[in-house]
Amino acid sequence: MRQSRHIGRTLREAPKDAQTAAHSLMIRAGYISQLSAGVYVYQPLLLRTLNKISQIIREEMATAGAEELLMPAIQPKELWEESGRWERYTAVDGIMFAFKDRRGSTVCLGPTHEEVVTDILRREVKSYKDLPKCVFQIQTKFRDEIRPRFGLMRAREFIMKDAYSFDADEAGQDASYEAMRQAYHRICERVGYTYRAVEADTGAIGGSGSHEFMVLADSGEETVLYCDTCNYAANQERAESRLEQFPQDAEPRPMEAVLGRGIIGAEKLAEFFKIPLWKTTKTLIYEADDQMVAVMVRGDCDVHELKVANHLNVKVLRLASAEKIRSLTGAEVGYAGPIGLPGHVRVIADHHVKGRVNFECGANQTDYHNINVNFGRDVALPELGDFKLAREGDGCPRCQGRLKAAKGIEVGHIFKLGTKYSQAMNCSYLDANSQTQPVVMGCYGIGVSRMAAAWVEQSHDDKGILWSPQIAPYHVHLIALNIEDEVIRTQAEALYARLQQEGIEVLFDDRPARAGEKFSDADLMGLPVRLTLSKRTLEQGKVEFKLRTEKDSTVLSPDEAVEKIKGVCGIR
RNA sequence: CGGAGCGUAGCUCAGCCUGGCUAGAGCACCUGCUUUGGGAGCAGGACGUCGCAGGUUCAAAUCCUGUCGCUCCGACCA
Known part of the structure; x- marks a missing residue:
């Protein structure tokens, strides 16, 4: 992509409404712009990142045995009445966007899809031979949040991957859950997060078991407690802990x-x-x-x-x-x-x-x-x-270790739903004994747009974003200084074409701007590799190679640069 | 929804308290010259329903009332 034609201008000053690093940087670097409270435009650079995150998710969902579909965002009230959640989502919590269509039917914009997916699967599943099934979608969700905040971190319209598993029994559900849990770990690892999977409260969705995937960052809204000795980790909302016991008096005294x-x-x-x-x-x-x-x-x-x-x-x-x-x-x-x-x-x-x-x-x-x-x-x-708040320094409930605290951003949450929705909505099958049984369900969510924000929150410096090659919008920022010089322009165009032929994604800064402005923009946008062509490199026919994460640069031939980029970005 | 704050140029803000000339600055934008490896300099230029509506007044960005929008703090959640 030529930067001269790119949409998403950079800002020199931080917008006053941005409170967190990720929010501010994503606006300044032209990744997002706000349309109204909690509603954002995903500008071209961000969309590329979201697509890359989505691709990683798709691959891991496939490995976990889930099949992709796309459900409607517009949902009928009747389904929500069937599950018994209409009141809570509208009148009580008011989190759902609901309105009447031209015929007077009440419809809503889906804040989640348990109802719709259960409706689909109850028509699909008739026999134990039809199970298990697992589906997922990557889709825009709508939640009229009480208080949207921090840009993409808590938006009213956001992109979510939600998956749903359908099994014949508890054992089947456990297997589906485990496959998803492992998929979530692989997703977090492939993106490159510093994260923790923690035991979580099941909240309004209900069900028996639940884990949250927390990207660790100081600005995180959640507190996680984890053991310094064993692998126990839990959201503070749910964490248990062991308190110190003290020697007691030998004899009771009169009260x-x-x-x-x-x-x-x-x-x-x-x-x-x-x-x-x-x-x-x-x-x-x-x-x-x-x-x-x-x-x-x-x-x-x-x-x-x-x-x-x-x-x-x-x-x-x-x-x-x-x-x-x-x-x-x-x-x-x-x-x-x-x-x-x-x-x-x-x-x-x-x-x-x-x-x-x-x-x-x-x-x-x-x-x-x-x-x-x-x-x-x-x-x-x-x-x-267990009614007390667990705190850092308390004893681990599982071993003799101590709990430590960290702040986290919840990017994923997986639940065992049991038969809550299948019973309410009559999603059942006939077992081998011709008995009707409710399907056992699980649901598995990842905030795709939040994942991008969480990455920026975890990985930035005072100059801008530091993308990992896995989810960066482009691999390389190709910068041509003195581009009005015909020789430099010719060289830059040739290198731009060459890199693309090699399967390398390039943002080509072909603007007639000054060096300082180009470098500052490059740091802000945060692409992993920066290549610079200028009068300095001109005579040698070489190019300056610099990683966003490192201070120093090296001068390489185009061939060497291509090889190095492929190595760094894991291309082919 | 309760509490707090903010709406003036594309962005960041000054002006408002104490009403009064043609509404300002920096950055960004356009033109020209100079400059050219870390957000340059000079000169010139374009850009505003002062969030909106009503009121008070000879006169309102400024005072009053209402309203809309946005942000922050609490309960919800990916």
Whole structure:
């Protein structure tokens, strides 16, 4: 491509609305431009990268045994009512673009395709002999995000690869899931990310198992915790952890309510009572849908509301109001404890509150705290579970290692769906015994446009983007300085033609611009190899070769340059 | 949706508080000359419904009301 005819002008100054490096660089380098909130033009350079990413995905999907199709973006309301997700996606979360067509039928723009694909496969699959099946598509998705942000990172219209597997049973699903998991690893490796696959919460989509593929970058919105010893890794939303256990008192002491006027908060309590922080207890009162729940965690932990909500299987979980707390505990906020709560309050506790002798907790009386409390004697052992937020430095739940934290960008998410959609939408088959069985499904998503943004986020410097040869829009940026010089122009044209004949993708800067401008643009656009022709190289008939990732350049003959480029970019 | 902020030239912004001449700067763009390996210099030029609507006023980019758009912080997600 000749740069003189290329669309996507570079900007010298960062646009004020761009908050992250990737967003800013992609605008400055002419890869994207904004049309409205969360809606972007994929300019020519970006489209080439997206196509390359898509090609890698297609190859790995084929290896995993998935067949490509393309489903409609326009979907009928009826399918969503059948799966039971219409309300949630429209009225409740409002994430779906829905409207009426000219005949008055309500339709929507697909935010995801479980409904449509299940509809397709239920007509396709009749017998256990028809299974397994796996399909995928690369398509534009529409989500009216509550808050689009960071350019392509969270857009309202974005490109996604979504795959769906259909199996006869759990064992089949496990195999399909595993094939996809491995495909996702290969995709991440081929692109060249520094990434981690982590255990994930299944969220709204539902299902039994789930992994997220996280590209590590400081600006990532997700926190991942991983073990420094074994291979345990999980999204902080779901991560478990082991806390340090401490030697306990040999004998229980008599419980007493002690006055600690205005002492609220675990740290203050520990200091006031001169006890270790782990002996204190946080008891938080929540409103969970229509029930009241008291959640206890050790004083050195925090409650993880998502874990609590999942355990209780409720939609809305929020801290109770001060009035509610007063009426339930008879005390001001800050003095709640498990002893003497009304019977209708469900008490649940993190595992780590157990196993302590003579611990502290609120006395449900303003300014008073109970000390030397013991389960079994003073209060019944509550329902136990994992309700605390895992943190960096906690022990690994699987081994004796410690958890470390990193920020990540979620580029892929794979789920075992089970029979949630197949049952709701009657996607079933006859087994060998002529029994009707629901198909067992899995779904597997990758944000294609987000992958490009994540790469830039992970791989850039102060001058611009650093593409890997695998997904760079072009392999080579061919720069001709002093192009008004006929000899240089002739040489440059010849080299441009030669490189293309060799199967090398070239962006040819044939503009009559100055050296500084061309070099700056090249750094900004970030193609892996830069070739420069100028008066300096003219007499020798050579060309200057420079990698974007390296500082120094070398002077090579055209033949040598071609060989080197092919080596670097893995061509043929 | 709650909270905060911003809309003036293609981009980054000044001007607004305290209303008043023809609305400004830098970059980008066009012409000419000079320059020519890290975003050049000089001279000249083109580019604006000051987001939109209404109001106050002799007079509105500036004050008031409404509205639309965009960005950021929280809950959603690839």
